[in-house]
Amino acid sequence: MQSTSDGILVLSNDFKVIHSNECFYEIWDIPEVLRFKNDALMLYEHCRNKLVDSSEFKSKIFFVEDLTRCYADCLKMTDGRIIEFVSSLLVVKSEIKGIVCSFRDITDRNKVYDLEKNLLEKKKVIQEAERYNKLKSQIFSTISHELKTPINIILASIQLIESYKDRTPKCKQCCPFHKYSNAMKQNSYRLIRLINNYIDINKIEANFFSLDLKNTNIIKIVEDITLSVVQYARSKEIELIFDTEIEEKVISFDVEKIERVMLNLLSNAIKFTKTGGTINVNISCNESKIKISVEDTGIGIPLCMQSRIFDTFTQVDQLYRRKAEGSGIGLALVKSFVEMHGGKVVVESSYGKGSIFTIELPIKLVKEKYVLENENRLIQSKIEKTMIEFSDIYALSAND
Template sequence: MINDNYNIDIDSIEIKDVIDVNLLQRFQDNFAESLNIASVTVDKNGKPVTTPSSYTSFCMDFVHSTTLGDSRCAECHRKGGEEATRIGRPYIYTCHAGLIDFAAPILINGKQIGTILGGQVLTKEPEHSKYIQIAKAINVNETGFVESVKKIKILTEKNVSSAAEVLFIVANALSKIGYEELNLKRISKSLEIEVQNKNLLLQQSKEYNKLKTQLFSTISHELKTPINIIYSSLQLFENLQKGNSLKNTFKAFSKYSKIMKQNCYRLIRVIDNLIDMNKIEIGFFNMYLKNDDIIKIIEDITLSIVEYANLKNINVVFDTEIEEKITAFDAEKIERIMLNLLSNAIKFTNHGGKINVTVYDKDNYILISVKDTGTGIPQDMLEKIFNTFTQVDNSLRRQAEGSGIGLSLVKSLVEMHKGEITAKSQLGIGSEFLIKLPINLVENESNSDTHKTNHLNYNVENTKIEFSDIYFG
């Protein structure tokens, strides 16, 4: 327990006091390299605390080459962080040198201690006259300045917004890490005179460091790996186009476009999961409940994945004790829950296995069972698998990819329906996930004109996204 007599002045806290800067640098480098977007982390005054990643020649060779330009950048960084803190979301803005940047604040107990910045891009072709005036203002060579701006990457506003959202999620994670680190510092001060709590502190520090390392490792892997695959495929196309026949190029495109698309789905999945988990944690994740037949929804979702199971010769069986049960639920969230459990079942079930989806009627609630004949889960992991970023066995990553976010998100979505989810498993025999979903009706249903109704025309893209980290041999 933290002793209030050992409070730390948050106004004096710096990023390096609560976050490992080397670990932060590693993630920042991976983020910048993967998305080909410049990035840097600054303190609350706009001064860098990390080495800039993937900075453009425009900024390094011109803007930052003068004291005036450098000081104006620091001022932009400071104001960007303050505005992002004020509005509580990523802040996208045009810097003093005319490029698009975005800021995500790092907060401790609501106090800003720094900002993660990304950008140095444009969303439209640059107007040369504008940059001539900027060059004059910061006293740099006008010709070189205009030539360098021509090389700036041009993105769509949607892509800029997506990159800003990823950075905002990371900033939120860093804020939590910083908060926990601050608490550990308070505990450490207290334990200087409370020797009897020393073992507890060491254990908490060990678990915290493990979580912190796993967080950055998971995010970096899940973002970087698909991007590398897509980039490699594009390089292959470029090589094929040089002196190769049109027929061979089309043949290669048919093969590698599927690989690129699947890895795009992987990126969409991990980013969507991170954003949704973040929304749930801060209370901004909405439910759209409607009274409908839950049995039909579960059956339709189950049948929609049969073609994926057939690729591994896995038999999927749906059974129910009751043909119809009207209750209030969000169909899109139920689809997310079921697709995640079914994708896991296929992922960890060998060729020729079996998956049973069964619905049991318990009067005031239904019990949904998703049971497989897969590899199983160790008993000591059954309680941990619903924790964020937890995976059963990291050594299985090459066989079954994943961020470890899915089951944590499933648990949150089930609980938002006032339900419960548990797991039973035996190594080498299989696993069973049980969802207890209470029967409730709502008087005022969600607006079906604004949101999806429960009569979902199941989106094939949703299934592809959820199954994107499964590779069929």
């Protein structure tokens, strides 16, 4: 009995201790003064004080009125432990001589059981959340695609009427459409931008998004994009400065995605920089990475928000929603696009003083096939892309 890991207590019919082992003493923390006495009632007084419900020791272990079979249960200790016990009759030559009780500390086992139960419950919650998230993504994707088709038709119709207007000088004076066409076109671009962002976010969440990597001079791409938005900065009397340490650096990246990253950062900088402010775009590099920074003298970002601004649908403050349009998706896409390139984006900001967004991209090349691109088509695509990304901060003039 001394070698077993269970606590053993053997009582006679007159409640004298016939036998007990060391493990029993340890489980119940029996003091030395009681260990050498064979009075079960003294042990009872000590042990019942160790229980959350002191009556359990008497009702479940001692004075069992009709113990005709093995009886098992659990006891809750005041120190938080769970003790499993089994009581059975001590029978010698068909004669009942007493009771044999064994005790086992199952606290750890009970914790494991509770942990497994909690894990199963959480797994069910996660599975349910994933199911709803998948359903949400499907709904977003369906709605986005259904909206995109009619908006493109509307925009194409506006452009068709504008082309007719350009060929008919007198139409400008006689057709009221001209007065509203720019606002219609701008808001169509805004809707296209919003829908594109929703579609891309859903593709990224579903791991159904891929990059079109090409070896390209990133300095030229960033410079061209920066220069393409100078007119937007001038409309708010903001100075936009481009500076680079190197004139050319060919790396592998998805041109369209990096253009959208830059347009988003520049759009935010212009939106939240007051008249007379400055925006600086700087490029530097070392042996392993390219750094592109967009620094503004705008309103800045509170420290408590800087860790959240790259989360989907997060905006710095509800107050700014009234000052500038936005869905809270743009920076989430910026982070996703940059990280898909193996890079990272960080922000440094002082509230009320301005912000610096820095993109780091790894310097690497990929094997690619040379494809001759139509330069005029690329220029036109870039102009429209800029108009889409800046559609929520720029009102097209009546002469454009």
